[in-house]
Amino acid sequence: MKTKVLIIGGGIAGLTLSCLLGEMKIPNIVVEPKDLTKPQNIPENSRTAALMGPSVNILKAAQIWEELESQTAPLKTMRIIDDSAPNRDPVQIDFHAHEIGKDSFGHNIPNHLLQRMLIEKTSSCPHITFLSPAGLLGLEEKAGSIEATLDNGETVSAAICVGADGRNSKTRTLANIEVSETDYGQSAITCLIGHSKPHHNVSTEHHRPGGPFTMVPMLDRNGAHYSSIVWVEKTPDAEKFMRLDKSGFEQALQQRTRNALGKITLARSPESWPLKALIAKEIIAPRIALIAEAAHVMSPIGAQGLNLSLRDVAALSETLVESLRLGEDMGSPPVLARYAKRRRADMATRFHGVDRYNKIVSNNIEFLRGIRRAGLTSLDSIPALKHMAMKHGLSPSLDEGRLT
Ligand SMILES: Cc1cc2nc3c(=O)[nH]c(=O)nc-3n(C[C@H](O)[C@H](O)[C@H](O)COP(=O)(O)OP(=O)(O)OC[C@H]3O[C@@H](n4cnc5c(N)ncnc54)[C@H](O)[C@@H]3O)c2cc1C
Structure with a gap:
């Protein structure tokens, strides 16, 4: 088979x-080892993604936002609580x-719904071929x-092969x-919870010595309130919590949420995900470009990964669209170099920023605890600083994709 762009991996990024x-009529083939030929093959799970405004704009450009939006919850307030000092x-x-002139910072989206919608879109687009189940074995430059x-x-x-095949690319x-x-x-434990009090579209990240505990608003259903938990x-403590029975786990959640959401019930069983940080030393090679977790894996703190x-x-x-307009070979060194240049600063700043943030937050060192508490207090009392933190923390840095 022959195509312009070969995409390895049918996760959210690759799709x-x-x-x-496909929207730009560029022929492409996606290769995915799991059988995802039908959207229903993607099982429901407890993972959601808090996607900020620029990501929503990208989903709009991919023509899937209109249908997806009604199933997402807007994030109107981001709350950080330092909960580390006994x-x-x-x-x-x-x-x-x-405070920064927006209705919301972004939306919380169930991962399986987003992926299902992308699969539906790929199957209706004449420029896309979805090869599934099929996995990559070898690559040869010709x-x-x-x-x-x-x-x-x-x-x-x-002309070019894109690695979108995740952390073990x-x-x-x-x-x-x-x-x-x-x-x-x-490790991150994720689950979905029902709760008796409304969340008022507030996403809350508690900073605790073991790591952050985050409650992210989901859409109300039949008058009942839901949130996703990260x-x-x-890891040994996460394993202990995973061994609790349903009522023990609900009690632990009740305590962690400090009753902010009222009575908690588990709406979807907990799952556990080992965490690591990984960054590729290069994101291009001859006729190859890496994107997403094939290039960088980070802690879920601050919801930055996707x-x-x-x-x-x-x-x-x-x-790639630009190279086509200029009549260039899409997989040629100058085109790949332009992609790498565009992404270098944003990737490095975000990756190292999240890594440092995770290390500062997830520890029990008295000195750092003091800095954390003082930092949050002063940020709250100096509006200009807070405004800058919001803009900087929630926007892409430097040369991001301009679709945003
Ligand atoms: C607990 C948790 C919470 C998170 N919350 C957020 C959040 O709120 N906001 C946010 O922005 N990010 C969040 N993230 C990060 C986000 O979930 C990930 O960045 C994202 O799911 C990764 O998508 P991906 O497409 O890069 O990789 P994947 O989803 O791993 O997709 C890779 C695909 O490649 C396929 N593949 C593997 N090997 C091959 C092969 N040999 N050939 C072909 N295909 C192959 C796989 O089957 C898979 O379908 C969170 C992460 C975690 C762990």
Whole structure:
């Protein structure tokens, strides 16, 4: 088979890129080892993504936002609570979207709904071929193209191959791209909860020594209130919580939420995800570009991962469209170099920022605890500083994808 762009991995990032290119009538093939041929094959789970305004704009450009929006919850207030000092009151700061002239910072979206909608979109677009189940086995650079061997026996030849195949990216390995990796020794427990009090569209991140505990608003259903939970703990503690029965787990949640949401009931069973930080030393190789978790994996603190990934997607799609307009070879070194240049600063600042933030927040060192509490208090009392923090913390840095 022959195409212009071969995308390895049918996760949210790979599929969004495929849809954006499809909208621009650029032929592309997506390869995905799981059988995702029908949207229903994507199981419901407890993962949601808090996607900020620029990411929503990217989903709009991919033409899936209109249908998706009604199933998402707007995030109007971001609350941070330092809950780390025993015997002292927690310190709280609220960031309101209206303070920076916005209705909301973004929306909380169930991952499976987003992925299902993207699959529907790929199946209705004449410029997209979705090969599933099919996995990447090998890559070989040829004159003017790159050829991929797949485990279903097919070969695909393309101008450029995009690695969107997640944290254990085979594309990255085949391209001999090294990574720098840190194991945080933390795991994230995710689950969905029902609660008796409304969330008022406030997303709350409690900073605790084991890691952050975050409650993210979801859409009300039949008058009942729901939120998604991302609860980070040192891995042995997370394992202990995962072994609790339903009522024990609900009690632990009740305590962690400090009753802010009223009575808690589990709406979807907890799942646990090991956390690490990983950054690829390069994001390009001959006729190859990496995006999303193939290029960077980070802690869920601050909900930055997929937001950063979607900015990779926007930047790569714009670079490829531009190259087509200029009559360039899409997989040629100057085009790849332009993509890398566009993404370098945003990736590095966001990755190292989140890494440092996670280390400062997830510890029990008295000195850092003092700085954290003092930092939040002064941020709350100096409006200009708070305004800057909101703008800087929630917007992409420097040369982000301009679709946003
Ligand atoms: C607990 C938790 C909460 C999070 N919350 C947020 C949040 O609120 N906001 C946010 O922005 N981010 C969040 N993130 C980050 C976000 O979930 C991830 O960045 C995102 O899901 C990764 O998407 P991806 O498409 O890069 O990778 P994946 O979803 O891993 O997709 C990779 C795809 O590649 C396929 N693949 C693998 N090997 C091959 C192969 N050999 N050939 C072909 N295909 C292959 C896989 O089957 C998979 O479908 C969170 C992360 C965690 C752990």
